[in-house]
Every structure is written in structure tokens, then in C-alpha cells.
Amino acid sequence: MKFSKKNFLLTFILMFSCLHPILSLADHYPKNPKIDALNYIFKLELSDETDEILCEATIDVRFLAEEIKELRLDLIKASSELQGKGMRVSHVSSDGSSLDFRHENDALFITLAAPSTTNQRSKYKVVYRGIPASGLKIANNMHGDRTFFSDNWPNRARNWLATIDHPYDKAMCEFIITAPNHYQVISNGLKIEETDIAPDTRLTHWKQSVPIASWLYVLGVARFAVQHVDEFEGKSIQTWVYPQDRDAGFYDFAEPTKKALEFYSEYVGSFSYEKLANIQSNSVGGGMEAASAIFYGDKSATGKRSVRWRNVIIHEIAHQWFGNSVTEYDWDDVWLSEGFATYFTLLFIEHQYGRDAFVEGLKASQKRVNAFNEENPGYRIVHDNLKDMRDVTTSQIYQKGSWILHMLRGVIGTDNFWKGIRSYYEKYQNAHATTDDFRREMEEASDRDLTDFFQQWLYKGGALKYSGDWQYDGAKSQITIKLDQIQNDGSLFRMPLELGLYFAGQNAPQFKVLQVNEKSNMFTMKVASEPENVILDPNTLVLMDLDFGKRE
Numbered sequence: 001m002k003f004s005k006k007n008f009l010l011t012f013i014l015m016f017s018c019l020h021p022i023l024s025l026a027d028h029y030p031k032n033p034k035i036d037a038l039n040y041i042f043k044l045e046l047s048d049e050t051d052e053i054l055c056e057a058t059i060d061v062r063f064l065a066e067e068i069k070e071l072r073l074d075l076i077k078a079s080s081e082l083q084g085k086g087m088r089v090s091h092v093s094s095d096g097s098s099l100d101f102r103h104e105n106d107a108l109f110i111t112l113a114a115p116s117t118t119n120q121r122s123k124y125k126v127v128y129r130g131i132p133a134s135g136l137k138i139a140n141n142m143h144g145d146r147t148f149f150s151d152n153w154p155n156r157a158r159n160w161l162a163t164i165d166h167p168y169d170k171a172m173c174e175f176i177i178t179a180p181n182h183y184q185v186i187s188n189g190l191k192i193e194e195t196d197i198a199p200d201t202r203l204t205h206w207k208q209s210v211p212i213a214s215w216l217y218v219l220g221v222a223r224f225a226v227q228h229v230d231e232f233e234g235k236s237i238q239t240w241v242y243p244q245d246r247d248a249g250f251y252d253f254a255e256p257t258k259k260a261l262e263f264y265s266e267y268v269g270s271f272s273y274e275k276l277a278n279i280q281s282n283s284v285g286g287g288m289e290a291a292s293a294i295f296y297g298d299k300s301a302t303g304k305r306s307v308r309w310r311n312v313i314i315h316e317i318a319h320q321w322f323g324n325s326v327t328e329y330d331w332d333d334v335w336l337s338e339g340f341a342t343y344f345t346l347l348f349i350e351h352q353y354g355r356d357a358f359v360e361g362l363k364a365s366q367k368r369v370n371a372f373n374e375e376n377p378g379y380r381i382v383h384d385n386l387k388d389m390r391d392v393t394t395s396q397i398y399q400k401g402s403w404i405l406h407m408l409r410g411v412i413g414t415d416n417f418w419k420g421i422r423s424y425y426e427k428y429q430n431a432h433a434t435t436d437d438f439r440r441e442m443e444e445a446s447d448r449d450l451t452d453f454f455q456q457w458l459y460k461g462g463a464l465k466y467s468g469d470w471q472y473d474g475a476k477s478q479i480t481i482k483l484d485q486i487q488n489d490g491s492l493f494r495m496p497l498e499l500g501l502y503f504a505g506q507n508a509p510q511f512k513v514l515q516v517n518e519k520s521n522m523f524t525m526k527v528a529s530e531p532e533n534v535i536l537d538p539n540t541l542v543l544m545d546l547d548f549g550k551r552e
Contacts, residue, residue, distance in 0.1 A: 028387060029155075029166045032072065034065040037164050037171040038121070038211075046148055046179040046221060050131075051138045055087075057126045057162045060171075063116035071110040071124060074158035074165035077103050078130050085133035087160070093125045108162060126162045135159030137283040141222065142298040143244050148179075148221035149283035149295065152214065154331065154392050163214040168329045168432060170211040177204045179221055186220040186240050188212065188292050190274045208291065210272050210430055213327050218290035220279055229254050232261045233270075238277040241301050245280060248303030253278040253313065255305060256352065260317040263348050267418060269425040272325040278313065287312045289319030289341070311345060318344040326425055329432040331392050332383040335458070336433060338393055339381070339401015346402065359540050362406065365399035366543060370463070372396050377489045378461035382435050403543040404457045410541030411453060411496060412446035420445030452494055462491025464544040466516075469551040470534040472527075479534065481523040483516060483548070492519060500538035501531045509538065 038060045045054040061071065078086035092101045092110050100111040110124055132138070135156035141147045150157075158165040175187040181202035185194075189208030197203045208217075225246035227239040237257055241249030257278060265271050273292035281288075281295040288295040294316045300309050322344065323337030342365070350358035372379070372395045379396055381404065386392060409417040424433070424441040439454050456462075468483035481499070485492060494517045500509040514523055536548050 029074075030072070031166065031168055033168070034063065034068060035071065035164070035169075036062045036064055037169050038062055039172040039174070040161070040163060040217075041174045041176065042161060043176045044178070044219075046177065046183075048146060048180055052129055052131050053136070053160060054129045055127070055160070055162075057128075059124045059126065059162065061122055061124065063120045063122070064118065066116055066118050068116040069112055071112065072164075073108045073110070073126070073162045074106065074155075075103065075108045075126075075128070075162045076106045076133060076135075076159045082133045085131045087128045087130040087132075087162075089126060089128040091125075091127040094122055099124070106158065128162065130160075132160040135161070136219070139282060141242060141282040143242055145223055145242070147282060148183075148219065149281040150217065150219045150290070151283035151288070152217055152290075153288060154215055154334075154389055157214040157217060161214065161217065163217075165214045167213040167215065167327050167331065170213050170327060170430070170432070172208055172211050173217050174205065174207045175217075175219055177206075177219070177221065178202070179204070182223065183221045184224045184226065184240075186218075186224070186277060186279055186293055188216070188218055188273075188290065209274065210291070212291040212324060216289070216291040216324055218288075218293045218295065220281055220293070220295070222281075225249070230258050232258055232276065233265070235271070235273070236275045236277075237261070238275060239279075240277055241280040245301035249280055249301035251303055252301055252305055252309060256310060256348075257313060257317065259352060260314050260348055263351055264318060264321050264344065267347075267421075268321050268344075269422055269429060271320065272430055273320065276317070276320070287316040289316045289323060291320065291324045311349070314348050315341050315345045318348070321425060325430055326428045326433050327431070329434050331386045331389075333433075333435050334383070334392055335381050335397050335401035335404075336435065336438065338397045339405060342398045343402035343405040346406075362403070362540055365402055368395040368399045369403065369543065370545070372400075373461075373463045376461075377463070380461050381458045400543070407457070407495075407542055408442065408450075408453065410498075410539075412442065412448060412450075416446040417442075456491070456493055460491060462489045462493070463487055464491075464493045464495070464542070465546075466497075466536070466544055467547045468521075468536075469549055471551040472530040474530065477528070478524050478526050479531065481514070481525075481534070482551075483514070483521045483523070483536075485516070485519050495542060498537055498539060498541055500533075500535040501527065502533040502535065503527075503529060504532055509535075511538075 041058040043056040076086045078084060078088050089103050092099045102109050135152055137149050137151055155165055157163055177185045181196055181200055185204035187206035189206055192207050193205035195203045223243055224240045225243045227250045229237045229239055239250055239253040275292050277293045279293060279295050280301050282298045284295050285297045318341040322340035328334055328336040346358055346361045349361060381401055420442040423445055424438055439450055443450050465487040466483055467486045470479055470481045472479050497514045497516050499512040499514055502509045536546060
């Protein structure tokens with residue numbers, strides 16, 4: 001597909017500006033790695049007469065230590081501050097016996113019948129009802145039709161689902177939905193039952209058999225046009241759009257879904273989930289990467305296969321590998337999700353649409369990085385004990401995170417980069433990872449110590465700026481390169497920098513690598529003749545501002 005540079009730059013910038021909203025929620029979650037949720041079953045009743053939902057949640061838990069006396073679940077409690085919205089718990093039980101509980105500070109504390117034993121596995125049933133304050137949007141869509149769409153990211157599942165609502169605890173899930181039969185229901189995994197249980201009521205059961213984080217649990221209940229587009233490795237590729245947008249939606253979402261699945265499967269590793277559905281919804285503005293069932297905004301079905309929405313599709317499919325399958329253990333490492341999906345979108349663009357489109361995407365990202373850095377010069381990519389969800393993502397997490405992966409590829413080489421990516425994915429597929437886990441895999445792949453690289457780009461702020469020039473000395477048959485780091489934010493970077501020497505009569509430049517470690521740097525090198533030009537970073541490998549030319 002051909003597209004203008006202006007259009008590409010604009011759409012690449014826009015595609016990431018509305019993927020996840022900025023929230024005002026705090027997440028002071030007390031982790032308990034000694035409790036492992038294995039599976040959730042949510043039996044939900046939905047109605048057209050009220051926005052109140054009725055839920056019976058069954059939580060299957062394994063206790064990894066003895067003497068645990070209480071199970072903590074996240075669940076937003078109904079309150080006057082929420083205008084009466086929120087959940088009210090009426091009953092908690094296990095093995096048919098009622099259990100004591102308390103519901104306070106938006107957490108449900110279940111008192112166990114007896115202290116746990118190591119590796120004990122138990123199921124708990126929680127019955128509650130209420131109007132979700134967030135997390136499940138019950139509203140009319142753009143066509144005026146009533147719909148129910150989840151919006152759990154990053155910690156809003158707790159508004160309607162009793163879960164351990166934090167990325168560190170991944171579990172399987174099932175949604176058993178009872179709703180008026182004029183609705184269709186979409187969720188994670190595979191549909192294992194659809195039964196009309198009364199003249200006007202339908203039960204739909206979806207089951208996700210691969211563990212995922214709670215923000216990836218998805219539910220869509222609406223009138224849909226549904227297309228089984230194709231198969232990928234025996235798994236269904238589906239499109240779910242409003243019936244009014246059937247033709248446009250079926251056309252748009254058919255591309256480039258399968259090509260992206262094939263690319264990531266070949267270069268990264270196996271696709272984890274049972275299907276891939278692209279779904280039009282009104283709960284997100286851009287895209288939401290829910291595992292196996294991706295949500296896109298109301299206006300995503302245009303019938304034009306626009307570059308903007310094409311890139312959103314690629315980004316959300318990349319998340320099926322990074323963020324969904326390999327999940328950050330903590331929100332501090334959210335770049336492992338968003339930075340990765342952003343860069344792997346570009347890698348697919350490079351593969352499918354060419355190097356020029358890839359470089360244009362990098363340059364568009366750099367503009368966002370520079371603009372953000374002007375306002376936030378000390379911002380670091382890996383958060384330091386993130387407390388407020390308003391800070392969970394920024395353009396730096398997406399765009400600078402993407403650039404860091406690109407620079408890492410330049411530092412260790414493309415072959416080693418892909419070797420490390422495949423190893424990282426294989427080791428942490430359907431599990432969790434940290435930035436240190438990723439670093440160790442890339443060090444193994446490249447046989448290099450990457451501590452300095454990770455420290456300066458991920459754990460510190462600052463922006464790299466070079467100023468310098470080159471000069472030819474005919475008497476000595478050499479060129480001299482002067483290069484200074486001129487950023488005034490106190491940062492100092494140690495980076496290899498590629499140099500391109502362009503000589504008359506040669507079809508290709510000669511490449512050298514300069515290791516630039518100091519504030520002021522001087523390099524000399526022998527040459528057979530005066531170069532026509534000397535270019536720093538000719539292959540666009542380093543995130544930097546550069547003022548460099550021939551000294552006159």
C-alpha cells in the first residue's frame with residue numbers, strides 16, 4: 001500500500017494517543033505471591049430494564065504457603081461517593097458453607113474456614129450485585145443501540161469483577177452471560193455454549209483456557225454482524241461489528257490481521273490463544289488488546305482501510321505476544337507491554353510495507369519523545385514504585401520504549417536481537433517478566449553486558465544531543481571527527497555510533513563504529529582519499545538530536 005509521508009506521520013502519532021485513557025485511579029495494591037488465582041467463573045445477569053448487574057463469581061485459588069487466614073479480592077464497594085454505584089456483596093461460601101467476610105476500602109476480605117496448607121486448592125463463591133461505576137460501560141453505541149462493553153485497563157476490572165486485579169496474578173476465566181436474546185456475546189477464548197433458556201433470554205458461555213491478567217478479561221454484549229474471516233494455525237480469525245457497519249467493518253478488519261499473526265508467530269513464537277477476534281465497541285477510543293478479543297472504537301469501521309486504523313490493528317495484535325502472553329509483573333515495567341507493541345508494530349510495517357515506512361515511523365516517534373522530554377526532562381521509562389495510575393503510560397512509554405528496543409537492536413545486531421526476543425518469549429510465554437528478565441535474555445543472546453545500556457535508557461531521564469564536525473587532512477590522509485554531548489540535563493550517555501564514509505566512485509559507503517563515551521570526544525581515522533560526505537548514524541539507529549557537518 002502506498003501512502004503519503006504526511007499522512008503516515010500524522011496517523012502514526014495519532015494511533016497511540018488514544019489506545020489507553022489517562023486515569024485518576026491510585027493502585028496501592030498489596031501483593032501476595034503466596035496466593036495464586038487459577039480460574040475465575042463469572043455468572044452474570046444483564047438486563048434492558050436496569051444497569052444493575054447480578055454476579056456469582058467462583059474463584060479457584062491455590063495457596064502456596066501455610067497459615068494464610070484470609071483471601072483478599074479487589075471489588076469496588078457501592079458508596080455515596082460513587083452516587084450509589086459499585087457492588088454490594090450478599091454472600092460468600094466455600095464447599096457449600098458460608099464464610100465470614102468484610103467489604104471495605106474497595107477490597108473484599110474473605111475469612112478462611114481454617115488456615116491454609118501449602119499447595120491447598122480451594123474454590124470460593126461470591127454473590128454480589130450493583131451498577132458498575134467503571135470497568136463495564138453500559139450505554140448506547142453510536143447508532144443508538146444499547147450495549148455492554150468492558151473497559152478494564154489498567155485496574156478497573158475491580159469495578160465489576162471480584163478478582164486479584166493486578167498484572168502479577170494471571171488466571172484463566174469463564175464468562176457465563178444471561179441476557180436478552182436479541183444480544184450476541186463475545187469474550188475471551190472459545191464459545192462453548194449458546195442456549196435460549198427462555199422465550200426472551202439467552203445463555204452464552206465463553207471459556208479462556210490460557211492464564212491472562214485481569215485487565216485483559218473482556219466482555220461485549222450487543223447486536224453484532226459476525227464474520228469468520230479465516231483461520232490461522234487452525235484458530236478462527238473473526239470480525240464482530242455493529243450490523244449497521246457490516247460491509248465497512250468486514251472489509252477493514254480483514255487486513256492485515258492474518259499477515260500480522262503470521263509475522264509475529266514466525267519471528268517471535270507461537271500464538272497463545274484460541275482465536276483472534278476484532279471487535280467494534282464503544283468502550284475505547286482507539287484499541288484495547290484484550291487477549292483473543294480486541295476492542296476498537298466506535299468509529300473504527302470506515303470502509304477505507306485507513307493507515308491509522310491499520311496500524312492500530314497491528315499494534316493490538318502485537319500485544320497478544322507482549323503484554324498479554326508475556327505480561328509485566330508490575331506496572332513499573334509497563335514498557336514491556338506498550339514499548340514492545342509500539343516497536344513490533346514498526347517491525348511488521350518494515351516487513352510488510354518497506355524500510356521507508358519504518359523509518360518514517362521512527363521519526364514520528366522521535367518528535368513525540370522530544371516534545372515530552374522538553375516538559376519532563378527527568379522522566380524515566382521504568383517507573384519507581386508507581387503509585388498513581390495517572391502516570392502508568394505516557395508517550396515516552398510507547399515511543400521512547402520503542403526506540404530503546406530499536407537502539408538495542410543496533411547495539412547487539414539484528415540476528416542477536418531476534419535470538420534474544422525468541423528466547424525471552426519462549427521462557428516467559430503465558431507468564432510474567434520484569435525488565436531485568438528481559439535484559440538477561442538479551443545478554444545471553446548477544447554475549448554482552450548490557451547493564452549500562454539498560455541503566456542509562458530505562459532507569460534514568462535525559463536526552464542525547466550531539467554537536468560536532470569532521471575535517472579532512474590531506475597531508476596525513478586522515479579525517480578528524482569532533483563530537484560533543486551538549487545536553488544540559490546532567491545526563492551522560494555511552495553509546496556506539498555508526499559512521500558512514502561516502503567516497504566518489506563507490507556504490508556503497510564504508511561504515512565505522514565510534515564508541516562515544518565522554519562529554520567531549522575526538523576521533524581520527526586513516527582514509528585513502530577525501531570523502532564526499534561523512535554521515536553519523538546513516539541507518540537511523542540512535543535516538544538523538546544531531547548537529548554535524550564538515551568543518552570549513
